[in-house]
Amino acid sequence: MTAPLRNAEAAFVCAGCRGRNSGVCGSLSEGSLARICASAQMVTLPANARVCEAERGCSHFHLVQSGYLRMQSHSLSGRRQILGVARPGESIGPPRRGVGGYEVEAATPVRLCRFDRLTFELLLHEEPELRRALCQQSQIWLEKTRRLTWVLGALGSNARLRAMLLLSRDWLPWQPLEDGTGVLSLDLPRQDIADFLATTQETVSRLLHQFEDDGLIEIINPRKIRLIDYERLSEGLDVLGVA
Amino acid sequence: MTAPLRNAEAAFVCAGCRGRNSGVCGSLSEGSLARICASAQMVTLPANARVCEAERGCSHFHLVQSGYLRMQSHSLSGRRQILGVARPGESIGPPRRGVGGYEVEAATPVRLCRFDRLTFELLLHEEPELRRALCQQSQIWLEKTRRLTWVLGALGSNARLRAMLLLSRDWLPWQPLEDGTGVLSLDLPRQDIADFLATTQETVSRLLHQFEDDGLIEIINPRKIRLIDYERLSEGLDVLGVA
DNA sequence: CGCATTGTTGATCTATGTCAAGGACCGTGG
DNA sequence: CCACGGTCCTTGACATAGATCAACAATGCG
Numbered sequence: 001m002t003a004p005l006r007n008a009e010a011a012f013v014c015a016g017c018r019g020r021n022s023g024v025c026g027s028l029s030e031g032s033l034a035r036i037c038a039s040a041q042m043v044t045l046p047a048n049a050r051v052c053e054a055e056r057g058c059s060h061f062h063l064v065q066s067g068y069l070r071m072q073s074h075s076l077s078g079r080r081q082i083l084g085v086a087r088p089g090e091s092i093g094p095p096r097r098g099v100g101g102y103e104v105e106a107a108t109p110v111r112l113c114r115f116d117r118l119t120f121e122l123l124l125h126e127e128p129e130l131r132r133a134l135c136q137q138s139q140i141w142l143e144k145t146r147r148l149t150w151v152l153g154a155l156g157s158n159a160r161l162r163a164m165l166l167l168s169r170d171w172l173p174w175q176p177l178e179d180g181t182g183v184l185s186l187d188l189p190r191q192d193i194a195d196f197l198a199t200t201q202e203t204v205s206r207l208l209h210q211f212e213d214d215g216l217i218e219i220i221n222p223r224k225i226r227l228i229d230y231e232r233l234s235e236g237l238d239v240l241g242v243a
Numbered sequence: 244m245t246a247p248l249r250n251a252e253a254a255f256v257c258a259g260c261r262g263r264n265s266g267v268c269g270s271l272s273e274g275s276l277a278r279i280c281a282s283a284q285m286v287t288l289p290a291n292a293r294v295c296e297a298e299r300g301c302s303h304f305h306l307v308q309s310g311y312l313r314m315q316s317h318s319l320s321g322r323r324q325i326l327g328v329a330r331p332g333e334s335i336g337p338p339r340r341g342v343g344g345y346e347v348e349a350a351t352p353v354r355l356c357r358f359d360r361l362t363f364e365l366l367l368h369e370e371p372e373l374r375r376a377l378c379q380q381s382q383i384w385l386e387k388t389r390r391l392t393w394v395l396g397a398l399g400s401n402a403r404l405r406a407m408l409l410l411s412r413d414w415l416p417w418q419p420l421e422d423g424t425g426v427l428s429l430d431l432p433r434q435d436i437a438d439f440l441a442t443t444q445e446t447v448s449r450l451l452h453q454f455e456d457d458g459l460i461e462i463i464n465p466r467k468i469r470l471i472d473y474e475r476l477s478e479g480l481d482v483l484g485v486a
Numbered sequence: 487c488g489c490a491t492t493g494t495t496g497a498t499c500t501a502t503g504t505c506a507a508g509g510a511c512c513g514t515g516g
Numbered sequence: 517c518c519a520c521g522g523t524c525c526t527t528g529a530c531a532t533a534g535a536t537c538a539a540c541a542a543t544g545c546g
Contacts, residue, residue, distance in 0.1 A: 073393045076479045081396035083389050102389065135378040138385055145388045146326050146345065150316045152395045153324035153441035157534070190493060198396035203534060205494055222493060236319045400502070433525065446502060448526055465525060494541070
């Protein structure tokens, strides 16, 4: 955790940032971004580090530079539901405190731009671009969350997993090959995938191997999946627009 | 369906509106609201009327005066998931067109303020209050949708239904009685409840009767439920903050 | 080389979806 | 007034997806 940066260093912060061109950061002008970065701290956290408590809330605001954050909530029976994953360029504001809130953790090792809450509210006041960007982000999140809701509600585990594999091409590292297939880096552990899809590790594992047996995918190793038969992977999912 | 109203009539539009003090309308000043209402059409629709298509999108913007709208999406297998319910005072903008979109229907008979798309964008441009109200609404919706996601993902049908009963006190007609219990007007048909909770009519029916046998509720008639034992209704749901 | 983490596989059991039938209620028209 | 059809709700029988429990394999790390 480093001290706040002076203006001169601001450019440096964004230099290695993988989110510069997407999400909130992506829709900000150079000037605006520079002013904003000037009050950021760069923070690095290991996987599973807690970024934000559910009850106590959190006094910081973050932009993701690299890695993934997960928003999650637990039932008393211990079941965890992942409500969303924030990727580079996206922001995590302090969630509503108390009941109904969620907590934020690093799903992978992450690098974050951290803003003090007050500082950020000041920025928000001074930078209309930032306000607009955040408003837009919350609409995009709303759409993503609605889609997740739909996937959870309308599909069985089998289809849910296929949906996730196909949709993941848009937000996880994805390497298309010449033969039309492509390799997905499933950077999240099985348990996270399970908690995202509201199912269990075991089911995810079983289904992946079933897909492999059926020739839909190839499991190169647990984290590298080659998607082969898009046609059958997307069976019944046409509504999602995943070809 | 009536013609657009002249300014003089604007006040009249809101007169009978049950949403004047909540949602978007609730956070607007008199002046702003008057200007906005001036370009509204008042529309009345019967239950199950289609307000907005999923694919074609829709060229109107609506504020709910009374009744409920449901946002929903279908899987190819015919399963419907209700993504959210808009109540008086809330707005339904044209959802994203095409895949991933949802359709909007009247869940009950409704009265709506309808705005032409272009007109509304003009209003949005001229009324900063309106912009702010909509931005705020999308954040509230995001929270509601996240909560739904959590309920769907982390809870079984039994707990889901109990959660809905308790939470419904905040947005469906609710009449507390002297003895501490209270009567809920479950204004939605069983099928809608089922599609909201991602379960089936049959299960909803069975669970309600089971709750009655266990003394948690009394089914006065299919649409009137008296909540009796909050303690046990909220078992395992403490996280939601429902007493 | 242990030891911890992560993923896989098997056996079992149950909640709940599906199918099918019937009941309650309501408005309409004869 | 009653018969009719419609909608909404309830109940029963049955099948099964997937959760749970438990053990084990694979991988990586100190």
